Amino acid sequence: MRKRISLFLSSVMLGSILCVSYVPSVSAAGPGGTIWTQDFSKSDEFDSLDLNKWDTSFWYDISGVFAFNSNNVAVSGGNVNLSAKKENYNGKSYTSAVLKSKFQVGGDSYTEIKAKMINKNANVTAALWLSDQPAQWSNPNIEIDIMESLDPDGAPQRVESTLHTWPVSPDFHFVAGNKKYNAPAPLDNDFHVYGLERRDGKLRFYLDGVKYWEYTASVIKEFATQPRNVIFSIEGHAGNPVDAYLPSDFQIDYVRVYSSTTVENPGFESDGGQNPTGWLESGDIGASYAVRHVGGTHKGNYKLEHAANEPFVVNTYQKKIGLENGLYTMKAWVAKSSTTNYNSCKMYVKDYGDIERSTNVNGTGWNQIVISNINVTNGQIEYGFVTDYKGGTGDWAVFDDVEFYKQ
Template sequence: MNKITKLIQLLFLAAVFTNNALAQTPVSHPDLVWEKEETHSDEFDALDTDKWENDPNDWGVWSWDPSLAYVENNELKIKMIQETHRRNTHFGQNEELYYKSGIIRNNQTITYGYFEAKIKGADRFPGVSPAFWLYSINQPDPTEDGQAKYSEIDVVELTQKEWDFENNEWEGPEAIDMNLHAVARENGQLVQIRPHGKPDLAQNKWYADFDPRDDYHTYGVLSRVDSIFWYVDGIERGRKENLYWHLPMHITVSMGLRNPFVKYVDGVRYPVADSTTTVGFPTEMACQYVRVWTAVPQIQANASDYENVEFGKNKGLTFNSYFDAGSGFKSTSVMNVELVEKNASGETVKVAASSQALINGKAAGQASAFFNLQGVSNSAELEAGHYYEINASFTSSKEEGTVVELTPIKNIQIVDEVTSIDQGLGSKIEIFPNPALASIKINGIQKTASITIHSVSGNVMLEKEVKPQESIDISNWVNGVYIIKVSHNNVVTTKRFVKL
């Protein structure tokens, strides 16, 4: 094998590894550190019945048939058929029902993390609703107000065809539902928390610019101890405060019946015999994967905003970062941030300046700390080989006290005075507009810069040299999140933007 052939193979393997690595992070948050939860994830090479229950007890109008949940061509298929049958239900004995469907439910439980699936909806509309969701089973009665007996997070329910009260018409297939359900104790009584009854607490609805039956889209939920966030194709489409969704839940993929095949009477869903039809049946949804991650306790910052960048004593230094206490946990301290003088061996000489970000009791989010640089020696005045670096740390409630530290950011340049153009070149570069429809520009570059844009799945969309205020055409790109790297003034800045 000659050297050129070997180099090409190595480059190919590197590209495959990079794409796989990018693909194995949440579409919406590829820049954070995650641990994949393999017991809750599946690429569906086959249906693993040790991992998934495909024959749970029937409930309500839903009759589950294990033969209707299967893997074909590396995809999970959930099928619904018209088949008249009888069984006992909560609304009567030996009731006649008309449809059967498939379901898979993970045998293990989980409460917090990021949950994502790539799904194509079923052709039949209206009447069926493909769903990716989590729900609790057999939890004890709560003993205090604010505790839940039942928790359900609907990552997505497709094609429900609900009534649009604002426009006085039935919704089309583009309505995407991302809701919450709970039974919780309030004032000593168990109460229902449902989307229509308490929309401020439990309802999210987004009208897509696509038909979910036509193609695959990613649907995700980030469930934290403080909040729950919903994403479609990596873009946030809803959020709610997490009040009652703290129970262990089972991840589930299923397809349920909806109007016109069912109706509500006094809060109970019944089958509608007169609407029964074989038209459009059998129908099936497809799911390419289910992936679950938990966030690692972390502090993230854009190092290029600080490394080898000059900061003047006249303006000080603002350090911006993102922190996460880890899935299911909160910060139990402030974030301590220090500007530290180091010697050539990397040993601490002294703490030149210190600051704090107030993140006590928070699960995750942006953190900002300001350094007053008055009294700090200029970098040029330090002994040979000495340099400044930024350190940051806080304590997470994980394992009753886990210290979380920033990877040190080195070579901070302290000078007497800088102009606004010189200071923090990385932080000055912005993508405009963001989100964008047809084109973007890069604000903050004063001369020609090299850019690379790739999708969150790792595909390189564009590599080129751009001039200041040059328009970049993205009109034909698929809607979603993109990552752009801008090389300018010997600094590489990474930004994200959204194509709508």
């Protein structure tokens, strides 16, 4: 939300902007295309102001004609309210407020915020954004403006979303992308649901379940991955407020953060045969394939199978980068023939900043195996299934419905 002279880099250089398209309404589990798990440590229904999650202080304290005042943040009726007021404070004639999360949200995430914009007649900018105080160690210091009401009285129905970088040394501000989208009605009429999905190298912006912008982070990849704080603020970007409509509140009903399992094609349903979509293979790859077996899978029509009559060692796996550091869990439904013809058959995780961990595949009926408390410290991981088979006839090991998500 900081304002200074900026250089606008075109979407041709830094990403691609797609036309507005309609998707199924955002559900309690986030948008489609992956499996989402709500992170309750980063979600808040605002029944109270949880100071373990939120901070009312900020790295700047003046925005235009406004001075931030922590007294302008209050919880009432299940909402957190940020107020704009006509009053003298810290050398300014108006006060406003900011609320910054103490947690951060990185890639493979969906952030959903239900909010009601401040009264359009007050001519005050309200903002929902992700950022943090710029520091050299965190260059390029990305900022994602999910929603900014820059022309509240002139275009009260406009959703404006912008991508910035704030690199330190050199100290230069870039605008990497911007999208203006007009809602059917002024945004201060009622509460609306604003959503930001950061997954598979893309950012997807939603209003009430409608995807109005998709941006590919092809050059500055940190837009899709860099951990940032969630911020709500009232800013002075619209110029002088209209005193007759003050005080006025910017209301937030909830913020809900979801983590993606990050698993592409988790049920092997995308296609059959060798080299299933989204998965890598090494070793004796002829022994690994997605097989259609209606009624013989855990769910759906396909499963991954490791099988051959001759000895083999095969690995089917995925690699993920740009993960937010922290604890993760991997789960999968598995089964295996009961012979002793295996040297080993296991699910594993490695290259995440600690020792390789694994758990054995056992049982002729579907059962779920789990590796939990995977402490990712380097922003990446490899996970998958490896089978070392001695040789024989009629043996098999099968895998289905894989999950990998932040705890």
